[in-house]
Amino acid sequence: xxxxxxxxxxxxxxxxxxxxxxxxxxxxxxxxxxxxxxxxxxxxxxxxxxxxxxxxxxxxxxxxxxxxxxxxxxxxxxxxxxxxxxxxxxxxxxxxxxxxxxxxxxxxxxxxxxxxxxxxxxxxxxxxxxxxxxxxxxxxxxxxxxxxxxxxxxxxxxxxxxxxxxxxxxxxxxxxxxxxxxxxxxxxxxxxxxxxxxxxxxxxxxxxxxxxxxxxxxxxxxxxxxxxxxxxxxxxxxxxxxxxxxxxxxxxxxxxxxxxxxxxxxxxxxxxxxxxxxxxxxxxxxxxxxxxxxxxxxxxxxxxxxxxxxxxxxxxxxxxxxxxxxxxxxxxxxxxxxxxxxxxxxxxxxxxxxxxxxxxxxxxxxxxxxxxxxxxxxxxxxxxxxxxxxxxxxxxxxxxxxxxxxxxxxxxx
Amino acid sequence: xxxxxxxxxxxxxxxxxxxxxxxxxxxxxxxxxxxxxxxxxxxxxxxxxxxxxxxxxxxxxxxxxxxxxxxxxxxxxxxxxxxxxxxxxxxxxxxxxxxxxxxxxxxxxxxxxxxxxxxxxxxxxxxxxxxxxxxxxxxxxxxxxxxxxxxxxxxxxxxxxxxxxxxxxxxxxxxxxxxxxxxxxxxxxxxxxxxxxxxxxxxxxxxxxxxxxxxxxxxxxxxxxxxxxxxxxxxxxxxxxxxxxxxxxxxxxxxxxx
Numbered sequence: 099x100x101x102x103x104x105x106x107x108x109x110x111x112x113x114x115x116x117x118x119x120x121x122x123x124x125x126x127x128x129x130x131x132x133x134x135x136x137x138x139x140x141x142x143x144x145x146x147x148x149x150x151x152x153x154x155x156x157x158x159x160x161x162x163x164x165x166x167x168x169x170x171x172x173x174x175x176x177x178x179x180x181x182x183x184x185x186x187x188x189x190x191x192x193x194x195x196x197x198x199x200x201x202x203x204x205x206x207x208x209x210x211x212x213x214x215x216x217x218x219x220x221x222x223x224x225x226x227x228x229x230x231x232x233x234x235x236x237x238x239x240x241x242x243x244x245x246x247x248x249x250x251x252x253x254x255x256x257x258x259x260x261x262x263x264x265x266x267x268x269x270x271x272x273x274x275x276x277x278x279x280x281x282x283x284x285x286x287x288x289x290x291x292x293x294x295x296x297x298x299x300x301x302x303x304x305x306x307x308x309x310x311x312x313x314x315x316x317x318x319x320x321x322x323x324x325x326x327x328x329x330x331x332x333x334x335x336x337x338x339x340x341x342x343x344x345x346x347x348x349x350x351x352x353x354x355x356x357x358x359x360x361x362x363x364x365x366x367x368x369x370x371x372x373x374x375x376x377x378x379x380x381x382x383x384x385x386x387x388x389x390x391x392x393x394x395x396x397x398x399x400x401x402x403x404x405x406x407x408x409x410x411x412x413x414x415x416x417x418x419x420x421x422x423x424x425x426x427x428x429x430x431x432x433x434x435x436x437x438x439x440x441x442x443x444x445x446x447x448x449x450x451x452x453x454x455x456x457x458x459x460x461x462x463x464x465x466x467x468x469x470x471x472x473x474x475x476x477x478x479x480x481x482x483x484x485x486x487x488x489x490x491x492x493x494x495x496x497x498x499x500x501x502x503x504x505x506x507x508x509x510x511x
Numbered sequence: 512x513x514x515x516x517x518x519x520x521x522x523x524x525x526x527x528x529x530x531x532x533x534x535x536x537x538x539x540x541x542x543x544x545x546x547x548x549x550x551x552x553x554x555x556x557x558x559x560x561x562x563x564x565x566x567x568x569x570x571x572x573x574x575x576x577x578x579x580x581x582x583x584x585x586x587x588x589x590x591x592x593x594x595x596x597x598x599x600x601x602x603x604x605x606x607x608x609x610x611x612x613x614x615x616x617x618x619x620x621x622x623x624x625x626x627x628x629x630x631x632x633x634x635x636x637x638x639x640x641x642x643x644x645x646x647x648x649x650x651x652x653x654x655x656x657x658x659x660x661x662x663x664x665x666x667x668x669x670x671x672x673x674x675x676x677x678x679x680x681x682x683x684x685x686x687x688x689x690x691x692x693x694x695x696x697x698x699x700x701x702x703x704x705x706x707x708x709x710x711x712x713x714x715x716x717x718x719x720x721x722x723x724x725x726x727x728x729x730x731x732x733x734x735x736x737x738x739x740x741x742x743x744x745x746x747x748x749x750x751x752x753x754x755x756x757x758x759x760x761x762x763x764x765x766x767x768x769x
Binding site: 478483488489495497498499501502504505508509 | 576589590591592616627628629630631633635
């Protein structure tokens with residue numbers, strides 16, 4: 099009996115050691131490949147350093163030195179956390195190596211992001227486990243079931259019930275109630291009430307971040323920074339302190355300008371999130387000779403949803419405006435009324451003369467997959483080229499994807 | 512001006528020599544790890560057969576999965592563009608849809624009236640409906656795949672093979688054999704299954720008339736018949752369907768030099 103127990107524990111420890119080694123290796127390989135790119139610049143080191151912290155949870159905690167609030171999805175108002183003294187960051191993982199730890203615990207066709215995030219709870223130490231609070235909005239079915247799957251492995255989980263129809267009075271009111279509920283939960287954790295002045299100050303910080311993200315997007319539209327580096331910078335925002343990130347992006351804007359290759363046609367990337375170290379789709383698009391002039395990823399250009407402009411500066415007025423911004427401006431396909439997503443993409447294509455859309459689907463990411471059929475029809479009807487790439491975090495389909503992307507490029511030339 | 516086209520595919524390596532748009536020589540060998548050596552051997556054989564030297568060639572174009580492995584290629588052409596160019600020329604500019612069944616992928620390509628690729632679909636990493644699928648069936652049934660076309664057409668009642676997964680289809684065939692299902696019916700069922708898979712792949716891609724089938728399995732008459740039934744359209748097959756892609760690569764290079 100003792101021997102069997104010891105053996106199982108030993109096996110678990112061996113698996114854990116192996117997975118940790120694989121995760122480290124996966125990160126190192128991706129970092130090395132990024133640093134070896136022709137368009138690498140020392141300005142990017144900062145963002146790579148931030149992303150590297152993902153596998154050093156203690157260093158992450160020490161660096162930000164505040165209670166940690168791990169968030170899923172872009173609908174959770176970051177400003178509330180900042181105003182109440184938390185370090186909010188997105189729990190999003192692009193690690194393939196870690197997924198072994200969730201095998202047998204979720205269906206095999208589970209969204210890879212969920213698989214990787216869930217696996218983090220089975221490491222002896224992870225950012226997920228260090229969180230003082232985890233907030234999960236019920237965006238997709240996976241997120242709705244995630245608290246149940248995580249079980250008692252997290253310190254504290256708060257669920258935000260996301261209304262799936264934006265353009266209804268009931269939906270808006272419901273979301274404002276959810277934001278109020280979140281405020282209450284945060285106040286309990288922080289041990290103090292929300293201060294209106296601090297909230298305004300936090301809103302200003304995020305406004306500045308949004309402005310520099312806008313300038314970064316403009317730089318990219320002009321072909322002066324690649325899609326992969328833009329995604330890396332935006333990915334780092336999801337983990338970093340908002341003010342530091344803003345300052346570092348300003349340096350990139352000031353110093354960086356590596357023009358895209360002349361013959362590389364512009365494309366627009368949309369669909370499932372792309373998060374470090376899984377940059378497979380953006381790297382393959384570039385390898386196939388295309389320039390990702392824009393994207394609509396919630397881990398990149400859609401990371402920050404816009405400016406919070408209040409008419410009413412009472413606490414209620416600010417919270418209402420904040421709630422509406424995070425709900426109405428979000429074009430996540432988990433919303434039922436999502437015409438804004440199509441309009442945004444078409445507007446960008448038209449204004450910037452982009453000819454093709456690459457629609458990235460992570461197998462198991464159902465909302466994006468469902469919308470892909472309508473998008474294909476709509477984009478083609480508007481005279482643009484469209485290709486859907488369905489994949490996961492694994493590497494064995496790289497060649498197959500590259501063939502399709504190379505041929506897609508030919509259709510744009 | 513003679514150019515050579517090499518299609519370094521996953522199932523076979525195909526080499527053609529063309530003079531402008533005229534096919535002079537073609538030969539294929541099964542793919543093995545020695546990609547480069549096999550390609551060079553085929554090239555040498557072609558040169559010898561045509562009584563020319565390598566320096567007399569206007570160039571060599573490489574395509575297929577292993578296209579970047581061949582060091583002497585003057586031009587690398589992606590498989591889909593090569594396939595489109597080859598089918599367009601070999602069909603005397605009439606092809607508007609090309610269905611290619613390769614060793615491990617299936618492509619459906621739509622062409623414009625001037626031979627450009629308008630749109631295409633290609634399977635992802637699943638091997639269902641590809642040459643690998645037939646290789647699997649060949650082993651289980653112990654019948655050479657070249658016999659499939661003839662035998663499948665003898666079936667009066669094709670078996671139901673539902674799985675779109677090669678691995679699961681394998682167990683379905685085993686189950687059918689265990690209840691003594693006629694091999695003709697199993698083969699016809701396989702053809703239907705592949706045809707359905709291709710039809711599903713084409714999906715939203717409206718298939719324009721003048722549909723051509725190429726790739727090695729294009730020579731399988733039973734498969735062509737099943738596809739005509741499933742797609743409810745006439746399907747044409749090139750005389751040597753295995754070489755369209757290599758031909759297209761050589762033609763693209765020839766046009767560039769031209």
